[in-house]
Amino acid sequence: xxxxxxxxxxxxxxxxxxxxxxxxxxxxxxxxxxxxxxxxxxxxxxxxxxxxxxxxxxxxxxxxxxxxxxxxxxxxxxxxxxxxxxxxxxxxxxxxxxxxxxxxxxxxxxxxxxxxxxxxxxxxxxxxxxxxxxxxxxxxxxxxxxxxxxxxxxxxxxxxxxxxxxxxxxxxxxxxxxxxxxxxxxxxxxxxxxxxxxxxxxxxxxxxxxxxxxxxxxxxxxxxx
Amino acid sequence: xxxxxxxxxxxxxxxxxxxxxxxxxxxxxxxxxxxxxxxxxxxxxxxxxxxxxxxxxxxxxxxxxxxxxxxxxxxxxxxxxxxxxxxxxxxxxxxxxxxxxxxxxxxxxxxxxxxxxxxxxxxxxxxxxxxxxxxxxxxxxxxxxxxxxxxxxxxxxxxxxxxxxxxxxxxxxxxxxxxxxxxxxxxxxxxxxxxxxxxxxxxxxxxxxxxxxxxxxxxxxxxxxxxxxxxxxxxxxxxxxxxxxxxxxxxxxxxxxxxxxxxxxxxxxxxxxxxxxxxx
Numbered sequence: 456x457x458x459x460x461x462x463x464x465x466x467x468x469x470x471x472x473x474x475x476x477x478x479x480x481x482x483x484x485x486x487x488x489x490x491x492x493x494x495x496x497x498x499x500x501x502x503x504x505x506x507x508x509x510x511x512x513x514x515x516x517x518x519x520x521x522x523x524x525x526x527x528x529x530x531x532x533x534x535x536x537x538x539x540x541x542x543x544x545x546x547x548x549x550x551x552x553x554x555x556x557x558x559x560x561x562x563x564x565x566x567x568x569x570x571x572x573x574x575x576x577x578x579x580x581x582x583x584x585x586x587x588x589x590x591x592x593x594x595x596x597x598x599x600x601x602x603x604x605x606x607x608x609x610x611x612x613x614x615x616x617x618x619x620x621x622x623x624x625x626x627x628x629x630x631x632x633x634x635x636x637x638x639x640x641x642x643x644x645x646x647x648x649x650x651x652x653x654x655x656x657x658x659x660x661x662x663x664x665x666x667x668x669x670x671x672x673x674x675x676x677x678x679x680x
Numbered sequence: 681x682x683x684x685x686x687x688x689x690x691x692x693x694x695x696x697x698x699x700x701x702x703x704x705x706x707x708x709x710x711x712x713x714x715x716x717x718x719x720x721x722x723x724x725x726x727x728x729x730x731x732x733x734x735x736x737x738x739x740x741x742x743x744x745x746x747x748x749x750x751x752x753x754x755x756x757x758x759x760x761x762x763x764x765x766x767x768x769x770x771x772x773x774x775x776x777x778x779x780x781x782x783x784x785x786x787x788x789x790x791x792x793x794x795x796x797x798x799x800x801x802x803x804x805x806x807x808x809x810x811x812x813x814x815x816x817x818x819x820x821x822x823x824x825x826x827x828x829x830x831x832x833x834x835x836x837x838x839x840x841x842x843x844x845x846x847x848x849x850x851x852x853x854x855x856x857x858x859x860x861x862x863x864x865x866x867x868x869x870x871x872x873x874x875x876x877x878x879x880x881x882x883x884x885x886x887x888x889x890x891x892x893x894x895x896x897x898x899x900x901x902x903x904x905x906x907x908x909x910x911x912x913x914x915x916x917x918x919x920x921x922x923x924x925x926x927x928x929x930x931x932x933x934x935x936x937x938x939x940x941x942x943x944x945x946x947x948x949x950x951x952x953x954x955x956x957x958x959x960x
Contacts, residue, residue, distance in 0.1 A: 477693060477696045478693060495777070498776060498777065499776050499777075502776035502779070502810055503776065503812065506810060506812055509830060509831060510828070510829070510830055513830075514830075551816070554816055555814070555815060555816045558815060558816050558819040558872070559815055559871060561871075561876075562871040562872065562875040562876055563871060565875045566867070566870045566871045566874065566875040566896075566901060567867070567871070570875075570896075570899045570901055571895050571899055573899065574895065574898045574899030574900070587898070622891065625891050626888070626891050629887045629888045629889075629890055629891060629907075630887075630888040631936075631939055632887045632888070632908065632932060632935075632936060633862075633886050633887040633888035633889075633908060635699075635703060635931070635932050635935040635936065635939075636749070636750045636886070636887060636908050636909045636928065636932055637746055637747075637750075638699075638700075638703055638935075639703055639707070639749070639909070639928045639931045639932060639935070640746070640747075640748070640749025640750060640909075640928065641749070642703060642704055642707050642931070643707055643749060643924060643927070643928060644749075646704060646707050646708060
């Protein structure tokens, strides 16, 4: 059995373990969660350590001492682990947040503010453009909470609410579709001809194991609604 | 208890089971329903198709274990598309896991590459791997690649990579393809590359994120977008390379039909129940 097939079978087993949480919380789903978190945590640590080693430690060893500042700031983050030294970690956090905010705000005005406003100023020569302008203006107006919803503003408010509900509907539909795609992505691998029999066997074992656990009350049955 | 009451109180695990069957059935018994190409996908494809040979483009590979089945097939086809046109590609990722999955996409694309296409590592493409720091990291990368990367994903020093000889900042690229998956990172590219450097960009995101990015498309900051499995399937279709995404898109259709039926049924039953309660 090659390592690729072994990976697919292991992936199938772990997926069934994770999906078993849909029946109710159980030892297998807990095991899968912990396994996933452990592997991911280890992988992220290893990859980031490799980056620090390559881009900060190695340059220092080669005489580029400016990177000592970066290493020092990184180490200061760990001071959170001891309450008395917690204050030390605030400096690298402040620096990171400050740099991030500064870099983001630098172009946010152009990309997320002016760009969007410009895109809304459209000639009213098509139904799409008319809907775009009315939808944007009325949806924004819906959030004027200091105005009384009476007079002409009442209709603006109601129109804005309709556009917002339509947008939420689209987002909900897309989210449902995304969840399907997550499941389908796993099912494609789990139901490959070379893996399918292992998947069915695992499903049977999980069903028997959980059935026994629920019957003997060793696992608490989740009653649903 | 009336049938209506039973249906309204249906255990959600029965719905899960029904959904599992609806999603698994088309995978076990492939069926192809008619599919129109969405405007956003067409624009994104035509944007990629318009890149002239010899250009160097930047691809952010943001697909992870959960999102690779959705976007991976599309990314693989796009790599084949671009390299086949003689376009050179620089890959990078802002996630640790996604950097590894980008390797999978490159490997699968190279395996599917038609013979005769130049696809040499370091010459026609290079994977720079993980760039940490989120948006700050993207900003630093866009301004000076060598300040954040000293070697590529495989450990080759940047100085030894011919493709990067004249490449060190975002303006050196003809275009950006941001395969953001569910990272929510497409705005990073818009804010740190498109706006300051004027490099045109298209991208891919998971289906649920498409509504978030449509304002960027309407404003011209994003040249179309490939949304989820369907976006990938459409890219496969437009490239005449049917693959995994097309089959998955059909399964999504079946799941969507069942979901829509359940939503409509639930609403009808709810309103009938409310009316009956009102009558009593």
